[in-house]
Amino acid sequence: MTIHDRSLSRRAVLKAGAGLAIGVYVASRTPSFAQNQPAPQQVNTAPNTFLIIAPDSTVTVLCKHIEMGQGPLTGMATLVAEELDADWAQMRADHAPSNPALYKNLAFGVQGTGGSSAIANSYEQMRKVGAAARQMLVAAAAESWDVPESEITVESGAIKHRSGKQGTFGEFAGKAMRMPAPRDPKLKDPADFKLIGKEGAVKRLDSVAKSDGSAIFTLDINEPEMLTVLVARPPRFGGKVASFDAAAAKAVPGVVDVKQVPTGVAVYARGFWPAKQGRDKLAIEWDDAKAERRGTAEILAQFRELSTTPGRVIKAEGDVDAAIAQGGQVIEAEFVFPYLAHAAMEPLNGFIHWQGDTASARYGCQFPTPDHGVIAEVLGLGVDKVKLQTILAGGSFGRRAQQSAQVARELAEVAKAIGPGRPLKLVWTREDDMRGGYYRPFGVHRMRGVVRDGKIVAWSDTIVGQSIMKGSAFESMMMKDGLDPTVYEGSNEPPYDIANFRCDVHQVDLGVPVLWWRSVGHTHTGYAVEAFVDQLLEAAGQDPVEGRLAMMKDKPRHAGVLRAVAQSSDWKNARLEPGRARGVAVVESFNTFVAQVVELSIGESGPKVHKVWVAVDCGVAVNPDIIRAQMEGGIGFALGHILYAEQTLEQGRPVSGNFDTYRSLRIDEMPEIDVTIVASTEKPTGVGEPGVPPLGPAVANAMAKLGAGRPRQLPIVPGASA
Numbered sequence: 204m205t206i207h208d209r210s211l212s213r214r215a216v217l218k219a220g221a222g223l224a225i226g227v228y229v230a231s232r233t234p235s236f237a238q239n240q241p242a243p244q245q246v247n248t249a250p251n252t253f254l255i256i257a258p259d260s261t262v263t264v265l266c267k268h269i270e271m272g273q274g275p276l277t278g279m280a281t282l283v284a285e286e287l288d289a290d291w292a293q294m295r296a297d298h299a300p301s302n303p304a305l306y307k308n309l310a311f312g313v314q315g316t317g318g319s320s321a322i323a324n325s326y327e328q329m330r331k332v333g334a335a336a337r338q339m340l341v342a343a344a345a346e347s348w349d350v351p352e353s354e355i356t357v358e359s360g361a362i363k364h365r366s367g368k369q370g371t372f373g374e375f376a377g378k379a380m381r382m383p384a385p386r387d388p389k390l391k392d393p394a395d396f397k398l399i400g401k402e403g404a405v406k407r408l409d410s411v412a413k414s415d416g417s418a419i420f421t422l423d424i425n426e427p428e429m430l431t432v433l434v435a436r437p438p439r440f441g442g443k444v445a446s447f448d449a450a451a452a453k454a455v456p457g458v459v460d461v462k463q464v465p466t467g468v469a470v471y472a473r474g475f476w477p478a479k480q481g482r483d484k485l486a487i488e489w490d491d492a493k494a495e496r497r498g499t500a501e502i503l504a505q506f507r508e509l510s511t512t513p514g515r516v517i518k519a520e521g522d523v524d525a526a527i528a529q530g531g532q533v534i535e536a537e538f539v540f541p542y543l544a545h546a547a548m549e550p551l552n553g554f555i556h557w558q559g560d561t562a563s564a565r566y567g568c569q570f571p572t573p574d575h576g577v578i579a580e581v582l583g584l585g586v587d588k589v590k591l592q593t594i595l596a597g598g599s600f601g602r603r604a605q606q607s608a609q610v611a612r613e614l615a616e617v618a619k620a621i622g623p624g625r626p627l628k629l630v631w632t633r634e635d636d637m638r639g640g641y642y643r644p645f646g647v648h649r650m651r652g653v654v655r656d657g658k659i660v661a662w663s664d665t666i667v668g669q670s671i672m673k674g675s676a677f678e679s680m681m682m683k684d685g686l687d688p689t690v691y692e693g694s695n696e697p698p699y700d701i702a703n704f705r706c707d708v709h710q711v712d713l714g715v716p717v718l719w720w721r722s723v724g725h726t727h728t729g730y731a732v733e734a735f736v737d738q739l740l741e742a743a744g745q746d747p748v749e750g751r752l753a754m755m756k757d758k759p760r761h762a763g764v765l766r767a768v769a770q771s772s773d774w775k776n777a778r779l780e781p782g783r784a785r786g787v788a789v790v791e792s793f794n795t796f797v798a799q800v801v802e803l804s805i806g807e808s809g810p811k812v813h814k815v816w817v818a819v820d821c822g823v824a825v826n827p828d829i830i831r832a833q834m835e836g837g838i839g840f841a842l843g844h845i846l847y848a849e850q851t852l853e854q855g856r857p858v859s860g861n862f863d864t865y866r867s868l869r870i871d872e873m874p875e876i877d878v879t880i881v882a883s884t885e886k887p888t889g890v891g892e893p894g895v896p897p898l899g900p901a902v903a904n905a906m907a908k909l910g911a912g913r914p915r916q917l918p919i920v921p922g923a924s925a
Contacts (some may be wrong), residue, residue, distance in 0.1 A: 247304075252305045256372050260374075261293050262289055264279050264297075264329075265300075267307070268321040270595055271597070273833060275316070276297075276408050283329055285391065286388075289360045291406070293372070298593040300590070310324045316569050317719070337357055347370075348366075362375065393823070400824050400825065418595055421549070421566040427626075430628070431471075431475050431628050432470065432471050432628065433629075434482075438638075439489070439854075440494060440715055440716060442489045442490060444463055444468060444487060452481040452484045458477050462621055469620060471617075495715055503645075513707050514667070514708045514709040518695045519706075523661045523663045531654055532654045534652045534653075538735075540647070541917060542643060543848055543850060546600070546848070546867065547636075548598050551631040553610055554566055555629070562588065563591075564589070564591050565592040567599070571591055574591060577612050606676065614629050634860035637857065638857040644689075646727050648694070650665075653703075659736070660701075662703070663705045666728075668727075670686075670690060671717055673687060673710075685710075686708060686710055689724040693791075694732060698791065699755065721837070722837075725790060730896070730899040733789070734900040734913045737787075737900070738907070738913060747904065764789060764820050767798070768799060768818035769787075786906070786908065787904060793889045795889055795893040798897060799818075803906070805911055813875065815876050815877070817834045819879070819880055819881065821883070823883060824882075830878070838895075842872070846923070847919075847923040
């Protein structure tokens with residue numbers, strides 16, 4: 204069975220009888236999914252809340268992080284299996300229900316996935332879950348066999364005694380469940396690992412189901428009597444409904460009802476197509492009195508003007524102005540970054556069934572805790588009367604991690620508007636998703652540097668950008684002195700030793716809603732820093748690799764990945780084909796260090812990237828195959844957006860609605876990729892986002908070597924269409 208055989212972790216386990224699993228997950232009990240268990244510790248490691256061991260000895264790990272392509276189901280199962288000494292063929296994984304007391308992200312304090320934190324915050328926790336479960340199984344076997352625990356071993360899922368007695372996990376799970384859970388189980392010496400960090404030791408648990416179509420996503424949900432809901436939303440951000448006529452919409456066969464909701468006008472129908480046809484026939488007058496009406500050109504003009512004046516200083520060392528006055532070669536650069544949609548394969552959606560005094564919802568939920576609370580709030584229920592179950596999501600790149608709980612609120616509102624009793628599936632079309640806002644923020648960097656006597660002696664960076672956090676529930680927790688760190692992260696701490704340095708920020712309020720996008724601030728700060736340092740080193744007559752290394756005396760991990768990628772790409776000695784050049788960049792994001800070398804040529808349609816070499820230091824490499832896949836995916840994602848993607852506004856209206864105008868990378872444009880994982884004993888960090896930031900500047904730096912210059916305004920190939 205795969206993780207998507209729904210019977211595995213919920214129905215079949217319960218049908219088979221009580222007392223047969225560690226941590227029987229009773230889906231009907233919310234929010235306490237660990238009845239009769241001790242109160243969770245600050246870091247919950249109780250096996251009874253994370254593991255289901257079935258009679259056939261399969262082990263299902265309830266994962267507190269959503270699987271949206273980045274591999275946490277496999278990662279969490281690997282950590283447990285290592286300490287449990289399970290055979291990988293036994294392992295399964297499924298999403299944990301919404302319950303922050305048990306399943307909180309230790310980095311956030313609430314249940315949620317983001318910031319490339321899944322493995323980073325779960326590494327020791329989930330290993331302890333596996334170690335504790337192993338100890339409980341051994342204790343159960345020792346009691347059953349009347350032998351000392353010290354005489355029992357566990358190997359590849361088999362529990363053995365030196366007398367020849369042997370048992371399975373399933374055989375002893377019932378007794379083990381009643382054993383006290385150890386609070387500080389002993390963990391393996393990493394030298395004894397059989398799964399963690401081992402090439403080819405595990406296969407992804409979700410690959411088969413995603414390949415054969417059996418994986419269940421929100422769009423696959425089809426409950427009896429279910430209605431599909433589409434919402435007509437204002438074409439401008441900040442607009443609202445003035446009036447509407449639903450007569451033509453209600454005349455469409457299959458349309459059941461039309462209701463006004465806070466986000467627009469909702470059409471309820473027996474299926475997607477009648478809902479879509481009904482929505483198309485709505486006659487709506489929009490009130491744009493408080494809407495954002497500026498287009499991209501006006502926003503750029505405002506940002507450019509601000510960038511010529513000093514902003515609030517984030518960091519200053521030495522005296523940049525004095526260094527400039529002392530003479531030398533002064534180099535200036537402006538970098539412009541457009542709004543970007545997240546463009547995940549699965550648009551936003553959600554399922555809910557409100558029954559008056561209770562409600563249940565399930566969808567690809569990235570932040571269960573705020574979503575759970577919002578659904579309860581809108582429906583006027585206690586949180587304990589709402590069940591929220593996370594299921595697979597077809598990508599996110601930040602879009603499902605809404606600081607506003609946007610989809611959860613709208614899902615509850617459409618249920619409230621029509622009343623209880625009917626299961627509903629809220630669907631956003633691709634056009635809804637693309638034009639629905641919450642983009643990567645627009646931004647401008649204005650940079651100034653001084654090169655004197657072959658050295659970089661001064662550097663300033665004035666940033667103009669939007670806050671992701673301001674006005675959200677995260678503002679008080681994440682803003683610093685009124686400024687959002689995602690506007691400047693990476694720019695205020697470049698990895699280079701520069702005597703005279705200044706980074707200042709203008710944080711602008713706009714009516715265009717923005718959100719974290721894959722690699723968040725580093726998606727633009729990484730480009731600005733790495734393209735600019737390359738230009739300065741060029742002016743100083745220094746090699747791009749050696750020049751960087753000379754300024755990284757106190758940055759051993761940055762230097763480590765840079766040396767590794769220089770070696771794997773044979774940076775010094777490579778003989779390139781005519782018309783090709785290489786560029787390099789190194790960026791730390793989310794405590795992971797990534798360096799990339801790009802080899803490209805330039806044709807009539809723009810740059811053609813032939814190969815990318817990558818070196819990544821993410822601490823202990825739990826799943827090397829997944830790390831490689833995330834580096835490859837990050838490069839493809841970054842390359843398509845750097846080359847082609849932007850969401851423009853015309854009089855406040857988002858233009859691109861689908862992939863015909865929002866150009867993504869094509870399969871024949873995907874470069875060859877060589878990934879080096881730098882060996883490390885540091886704690887593991889994330890890999891879902893850090894593969895993205897270095898790609899853009901490495902491309903820009905290679906283009907400069909071919910005389911094309913480093914692109915100052917992205918995308919590199921504007922106006923590209925499919």
